[in-house]
Amino acid sequence: MERGLLVSLVILVFSPSRGVSLTIIIQDPGSVTGTEEGEVTVPCTVTGGPAGPVRWYRDTGSGRQYLYSPSPPPPNERNDPRVSQVHQNHATDSSIRIVNLNLRDSGTYYCDKYGGIDVTLIASGSGSRLSVRALPPLIITQDPDSVTGTEEGEVTLPCTLSRVGPAGPVRWYRDTGSGRQYLYSTGTPPPNERNDPRVSRVYPDYPTDLSIRIVNLTLSDSGTYYCVKYGGFVETLIASGSGTRLSVRGEEAPCSSNLFLVSVFLLVKLALLAAINAFLFVLLKLEQRRLKRVDAE
Incomplete structure (x- = not known):
């Protein structure tokens, strides 16, 4: 089969009031690829058939797992909170978007049509294969x-x-x-x-x-x-x-060597002041003696 062709499943349903009704489910046969922690769209188009919900499942047999429905889920099931319908209230497009992907999401996803008072299975899509690539580890x-x-x-x-x-x-x-x-x-x-x-x-x-x-x-x-x-x-x-x-x-306190230098500086300064004072005192005495001699003469 050439890649890009769509696979359709046609179901004939007889209704006394409407006669024969066709239900056609189209899913892309090619695989859908997503990246861990990212998001992906899984396509599905459903036309015809009686009133009733479209439900999404992953895989088949004992591994079959309910995923999502725009209508109330089946008893004892709940919608995956990461899944939403791409086009809300669209008459035929039942494609879904899955966000926050993880590696366990890899598998084949089936778009199923249910109808009737007892909500029986009317038709099932051929499935879309989802492959989720791992991201490098976060460091x-x-x-x-x-x-x-x-x-x-x-x-x-x-x-x-x-x-x-x-x-x-x-x-x-x-x-x-x-x-x-x-x-x-x-x-x-x-x-x-x-x-x-x-x-x-x-x-x-x-x-x-x-x-x-x-x-x-x-x-x-x-x-x-x-x-x-x-x-x-x-x-x-x-x-x-x-x-x-x-x-x-802790806040640094002045070290002992700094204190020693400050002390030496202060002592030298005091010594210089004392020497200057002594020198001035001597000059004053000498001047007083000179003035006394001048007066005596």
Whole structure:
């Protein structure tokens, strides 16, 4: 069969009131390709037949899985929230759009027409094969791995993502294990947590640069800070950086050598003042004696 031709399934349905009714379902026989975390359109056109819903399923047999219907789902089923009809309320186009793809979405998708009071299967499309390509792993780089700040000062902690990941926040934590402490999130903080008001993003308009700035540093801020990416509806862990070590120094006090030099300077200055005063005193006495001799003569 030449690629690009459409496969049609024609079903003849007899209705006492309408006579013979044709139901035609057309699905592209070629495969549809999507990329992980992206979106894809799976085409389907349904014409004719009695009133009733169009439903989408993935695969057949024991692996058959309900996906979506613009009408109420079958009992004990629910629509995949990532799926929507491309053209709402269209008379014949029942194509669907799937967003936030994952590798498990790969499979063959069937567009089925149901009808009648008992909602029986009237016709089924030939299926469209969906192949989902994997993205390269998301890598978080924290470079340099150590920075130094001064008490009451500020510091920047670096974090760069190798690509824009799935929808979800990037969060910062200090240390690990039982001492792990939440610091900041680009989205809503976790339950019972709040962002440190001293922390902000350095480049809020860059989706892959999640570096943060901490101001008003204290000695207790010293530790290792981790940049962590979460994604998905349940905010699962996607990737974590290797950490950046922050060392906060106390305010520097004058060293002993500086104090010694200041003391020597002051002593020399006092000695010079004393010498100048003594010299002036001697000059004054000599002038007084000269004036007495002049008066005596």
